[in-house]
Amino acid sequence: MLLAQINDVAFKLFGLEIKWYAIIIVSGIILAVWLANRESRRLGYGEDDIIDFMLWALPLSIVGARLYYVIFDWEIYVNNPLQIFNLRSGGLAIYGGLIAGALVVYYFTQNRYYSFWKFLDIAAPSVIIGQAIGRWGNFTNHEAYGPKTTEAFLRGLHLPNFIVENMYIDGAFRHPTFLYESLWSLAGFAILLWLRSRKDLLLQGEVFFSYIMWYSFGRFFIEGLRTDSLYLFGEIRVSQLLSLILFAGALGMMIYRRKVVKPPYYNLRGVR
Template sequence: MSSEQVNRVAFELFGLPIYWYAIIMVSSIALAMYLSSREAVRVGMKADDVFDFMLIGLPLSFIGARIYYVVFNLQPYLADPIQIFNFRAGGIAIYGGLIAGGAWLFYYCYTHLINVWTFLDIAAPSVILAQAIGRWGNFMNHEAHGGPTTLAFLERLHLPKFIIENMYIDGHYFQPTFLYESLWNLMGFIILVLLRKKTHLLKQGEVFLLYLIWYSFGRFFIEGMRTDSLYLFGPIRVSQALSFVLFVGAIGLLIYRRKQQLPFYDRSKGQNEWIV
């Protein structure tokens, strides 16, 4: 292993190691909450709507991410069920978190009389930015990488030395798929923000649907390069199957809603009624 490889432990607190992964994830979530709260005010909602949602939505998302991972990687946990609760050993899946958080969002909007599509629209760019940042937690953990490659290939990508060094794991260099997805998500964030600023361009809900289309498209191909995928059956990777379903479903819903008499996404005046 390279002597310059990044240490996954940031520091110790009372003898307990604090990992870079946790710091990066918490920071990305905090930034997403801040940006979403600012956008909420612009569309006529309250910043507290975001914070109140996250109070329960955040722990539910972590639980959902853990359940998703355990369900599709069940064998090790059947042998030692107590490890299901050992979060520090790793094992969460972003799709599980998005599913659990999305389910809570629908319930929260219904009970607080908030337009669910407006909430999804304000959250989508912040979520994909948090995903872009969060992938660097995988980098610090030396995980979520692709198959073996060569030093020459990585150098041809003109990557910083610290990334190349950290891709040297157990005697081999690996594809930095964490970086591919991080950059893809960052591009998605920029595109969504730019489109969202255009007056009378996107209808209500289309910021969110474009997020689903962009993220699922990139994730489908990047997931195919990874060596740590969860499998549905045979060679079918869970995240690829779900990405395909979300991509097709989001396009279909986008086309359907585009034909409806729906309001445009308006950053100057919010509509807080709940719409079925």
């Protein structure tokens, strides 16, 4: 079967292969930073706050994403530890990056006397649109796909040819789980922007909790289709278990803070 498969290498620069994966990830980061910076200035933060934050958050989130992946797939790296540093082959776990990023937010906001929860609210829509874009890096790497399916099924989804043809992997057509998650994240981005724009709807922290619940709910089901999941033990997928914990935790925190803490509304300018 002759199909138009995408080359994961975009071009070569001084003999170094520049992959589509890297270009797509960087593009998502640039858009995310721009959106977060725009929102932070609207709420009265300094023009350089997001940039200063990203100087710490970006490298540490990459480290967190890699460590998460390596820890739960250790048997691959135990006999070849140098491969831990081979990021060009992929192997970055979103949840690991999110955990590391949240820790950086806490440290950053404590040092600048900003609201931890409000800063997370500013970041949440930017993060999820970055995830929506970043999943296309998995597409060009021919990874993060689902079980076998038929060409007829993929055509029935009215997908463009370049997606259908690149879902022919290891001798069979596959579910485009990268696309399912990308579209789910894109829908979440639109919903978060709408929720965040309502003046007296969400309290501080609730944009972030809404993001966590939306993403973890979709990820739970999409992860169940993937063929490259990380497993905790037996048939327990790490990301599915963590999705359940995060969804329940975010919902519980939202209810608790509304009843007990009673924080101010998110859109109040100058409340840090």
